[in-house]
Amino acid sequence: MSKIIEISSLQKKYGSKLVLNNISLSFESGTIVGLLGPNGCGKTSLLKILTGLINDYSGSVLIDGSIPNEYTKSIVSYLPEKTYIAENNKAKYALDFFEDFYADFDRKKAEEMFKQFKLDPEQKIKSMSKGMQEKVQLILVMSRKAKIYLLDEPLGGLDPASRKAMLDIILNNYSEDAIVLLSTHLINAVERIFDRVIMVGGTKILVDDTVDNIRQTTGKSVEELFEEVFKC
Amino acid sequence: MLSKLLKYEFRDTARVIPFFYLIIVAFSIMALTAKQIGLEWFIVTSSILLIVTGASLIVITFVVIVMRFYKNLYSNEGYLMFTLPVKPKQLLASKAIVAFTWIIASFLVFIGALCVSLYSLGVDSSDLSSIISEFKKYGLEKAIYIIIPLMLLSILYFLSQIFFSITVANTPAFHSMGVGAGFLVFFATYVILQIVQSVVTVFIPLSLEINLIGNVSVSLSNKNMFGFFVESIKGIEPTSITIGLGGYLFVVIMICVLFYVTGRLMNKKVSLR
Numbered sequence: 085m086s087k088i089i090e091i092s093s094l095q096k097k098y099g100s101k102l103v104l105n106n107i108s109l110s111f112e113s114g115t116i117v118g119l120l121g122p123n124g125c126g127k128t129s130l131l132k133i134l135t136g137l138i139n140d141y142s143g144s145v146l147i148d149g150s151i152p153n154e155y156t157k158s159i160v161s162y163l164p165e166k167t168y169i170a171e172n173n174k175a176k177y178a179l180d181f182f183e184d185f186y187a188d189f190d191r192k193k194a195e196e197m198f199k200q201f202k203l204d205p206e207q208k209i210k211s212m213s214k215g216m217q218e219k220v221q222l223i224l225v226m227s228r229k230a231k232i233y234l235l236d237e238p239l240g241g242l243d244p245a246s247r248k249a250m251l252d253i254i255l256n257n258y259s260e261d262a263i264v265l266l267s268t269h270l271i272n273a274v275e276r277i278f279d280r281v282i283m284v285g286g287t288k289i290l291v292d293d294t295v296d297n298i299r300q301t302t303g304k305s306v307e308e309l310f311e312e313v314f315k316c
Numbered sequence: 317m318l319s320k321l322l323k324y325e326f327r328d329t330a331r332v333i334p335f336f337y338l339i340i341v342a343f344s345i346m347a348l349t350a351k352q353i354g355l356e357w358f359i360v361t362s363s364i365l366l367i368v369t370g371a372s373l374i375v376i377t378f379v380v381i382v383m384r385f386y387k388n389l390y391s392n393e394g395y396l397m398f399t400l401p402v403k404p405k406q407l408l409a410s411k412a413i414v415a416f417t418w419i420i421a422s423f424l425v426f427i428g429a430l431c432v433s434l435y436s437l438g439v440d441s442s443d444l445s446s447i448i449s450e451f452k453k454y455g456l457e458k459a460i461y462i463i464i465p466l467m468l469l470s471i472l473y474f475l476s477q478i479f480f481s482i483t484v485a486n487t488p489a490f491h492s493m494g495v496g497a498g499f500l501v502f503f504a505t506y507v508i509l510q511i512v513q514s515v516v517t518v519f520i521p522l523s524l525e526i527n528l529i530g531n532v533s534v535s536l537s538n539k540n541m542f543g544f545f546v547e548s549i550k551g552i553e554p555t556s557i558t559i560g561l562g563g564y565l566f567v568v569i570m571i572c573v574l575f576y577v578t579g580r581l582m583n584k585k586v587s588l589r
Contacts (some may be wrong), residue, residue, distance in 0.1 A: 136399065137587075140585060
């Protein structure tokens with residue numbers, strides 16, 4: 085399979101603080117990859133570089149053969165940690181917005197998911213709970229038929245029932261030929277959906293392997309391996 | 317994509333600014349009603365209120381534009397805007413076009429409010445005609461053709477400085493300074509540009525020369541303003557006024573430079589917190 089994302093010798097600093105050092109990775113389509121690591125380890129920075137939100141890095145990042153630009157933005161569906169849709173607007177406004185700007189946005193699918201999760205498109209975003217806002221955003225992101233889904237902590241701050249609903253949204257809606265790169269520190273909740281996991285810590289890639297391989301070679305679950313790798 | 321960006325930019329800003337236009341309309345009706353009733357204190361109060369509100373409208377429009385630019389691009393909403401499949405310069409263009417349009421609209425509303433106030437206060441068209449004829453007497457009636465483009469240029473210049481400052485303040489070098497960085501960068505940019513503009517206005521040998529002897533005439537000249545100032549200081553009675561044009565050329569160049577640099581920074585250096 086062709087490599088949809090190729091990263092080589094990536095380095096990112098914030099001032100004098102090195103966050104990512106000499107990172108080289110590649111990703112193929114058709115997989116769900118877990119990007120794991122403790123808070124502040126550089127997961128979000130890596131995703132922001134892939135989305136084109138951070139441009140001051142060294143090394144090479146290619147997405148479908150291009151450096152992050154307006155083409156790569158058209159094939160990347162990104163869910164940040166933050167509420168990025170305007171809070172003063174109704175959810176319907178966000179549907180209109182996505183439909184206008186993303187050619188791969190399936191409005192019908194999004195509206196069906198709104199109904200499924202009992203979300204009212206006429207409700208203002210700011211009057212929704214945090215969990216509802218996150219569901220709206222995830223529905224918008226997963227209603228795109230993108231080649232790459234970058235999901236930054238999609239489960240943070242959600243109760244267990246909502247987490248399951250969110251995972252269902254991801255699993256039921258990503259394109260089979262796409263790649264999902266999901267960052268989280270709630271490993272137990274999402275371990276079952278990963279094909280491959282990457283553990284980031286101390287500016288480097290500490291583990292990069294398939295879930296099956298990890299289980300076979302270490303005899304441990306991903307969460308157990310994570311605890312071992314990052315034990316204090 | 318630019319047309320789509322413009323559509324959403326107009327839609328979002330149209331929720332705030334026209335609300336203040338409605339307030340001006342309400343005060344205008346009040347001032348006209350006061351004139352009909354003929355109560356002196358009511359006429360004066362409502363007319364002054366209308367002028368003050370009209371002037372405030374300009375400030376409010378600028379505040380809305382600044383807040384919109386910052387919030388939509390550099391707060392959480394920026395995570396969506398900067399990941400849209402559009403070029404950063406298209407984002408910038410949409411903000412600039414919409415902001416410019418609203419400022420012009422607000423100025424027009426302000427002028428309308430001013431006319432209603434003057435009418436309520438008893439200034440009629442004959443008074444305005446006499447002011448215009450005074451201008452004509454000195455051959456300055458065509459000044460309007462210079463004043464309007466200069467006003468438009470000033471608006472663009474101010475916008476370019478605002479957008480530049482907010483964008484610079486959101487580059488990694490200024491992250492530790494917080495929101496205050498925007499004000500600091502704007503102040504520094506404004507002061508530096510004003511100093512350079514003044515120097516260029518005085519010393520560049522390109523000017524408008526207004527002849528004060530006989531029939532007033534205006535012509536392009538290759539003199540600079542420095543000589544005019546020296547003569548004025550020496551107390552020599554001037555036969556003409558020299559207005560340096562170098563400053564205006566500088567403004568045109570700086571508008572292009574500031575918008576270009578802002579677009580480049582948005583593309584390469586901006587890092588959302």
